[in-house]
Every structure is written in structure tokens, then in C-alpha cells.
Amino acid sequence: MVTRRQRPCLDCGTLTRNPSRCDVHQAAWQARQNQQRGSATQRGYGSAWRRTAAAAVSAHRAEYGDWCPGWGVLPHHATDLTGDHKVAKVNGGSDEPANVQVLCRACNSRKHANR
Ligand SMILES: [Zn+2]
Numbered sequence: 001m002v003t004r005r006q007r008p009c010l011d012c013g014t015l016t017r018n019p020s021r022c023d024v025h026q027a028a029w030q031a032r033q034n035q036q037r038g039s040a041t042q043r044g045y046g047s048a049w050r051r052t053a054a055a056a057v058s059a060h061r062a063e064y065g066d067w068c069p070g071w072g073v074l075p076h077h078a079t080d081l082t083g084d085h086k087v088a089k090v091n092g093g094s095d096e097p098a099n100v101q102v103l104c105r106a107c108n109s110r111k112h113a114n115r
């Protein structure tokens with residue numbers, strides 16, 4: 001019979017059979033993870049923002065059609081336009097229509113990846 005090796009808890013060093021943390025700190029770590037994930041509303045993507053973003057996309061479509069201004073690429077045809085924060089909420093950006101940037105999904109994720 002193989003007994004699983006004990007390892008020191010990453011937070012307090014107490015030996016534990018858990019993979020990384022003692023029971024106490026495992027629970028605390030889990031709680032932290034849940035908090036960080038947060039809800040969409042906490043991260044600033046509540047229903048008010050979604051309406052603002054949707055309105056911005058409609059206005060953009062009315063003016064330019066299915067056309068993405070491009071992010072890191074030239075403007076191009078795109079039907080999957082989305083509204084995104086020009087200045088991210090964490091950086092002090094607001095939910096005002098002026099802070100909405102309309103991009104296609106591909107450009108949007110490119111922008112997020114390069115942030
Ligand atoms: Zn611990």
C-alpha cells in the first residue's frame with residue numbers, strides 16, 4: 001500500500017495530504033478564487049452596460065454598415081460586431097456611450113490579448 005506523501009501547505013507550511021494547501025488554506029484559497037471570478041455585474045458588464053454597448057453597435061451599423069474599424073489590422077467587413085470598453089473599467093473607464101468601442105469579435109479578443 002502506498003501512502004501519499006505529505007507536502008507543506010503553500011501558505012503556512014503545515015504538512016498536508018492535500019495537493020497544495022492544508023485544509024484551512026485550501027478553503028481560504030477556494031474562497032479567493034471565487035471572489036476573483038466575481039459576477040459579470042461586478043466586473044462592469046451589467047445589463048446597463050450591455051444596453052449601451054448594443055446601442056453603440058446599432059449606431060455604428062447605421063452609419064458604417066457591417067464594417068469593423070479594425071484593431072491591429074485594417075478596417076474590414078464584419079457582421080459580428082460587439083461593443084467593448086474603450087478604456088477598461090479597471091483603468092477607470094466609464095459605462096458612458098463615449099467609452100464604447102465597436103469592433104468585431106476577432107478584433108475585440110485581439111485587443112484584449114494585447115492589453
Ligand atoms: Zn495552510
Ligand SMILES: [Zn+2]
Nearest residue numbers: 068070104107
Ligand atoms: Zn475586426
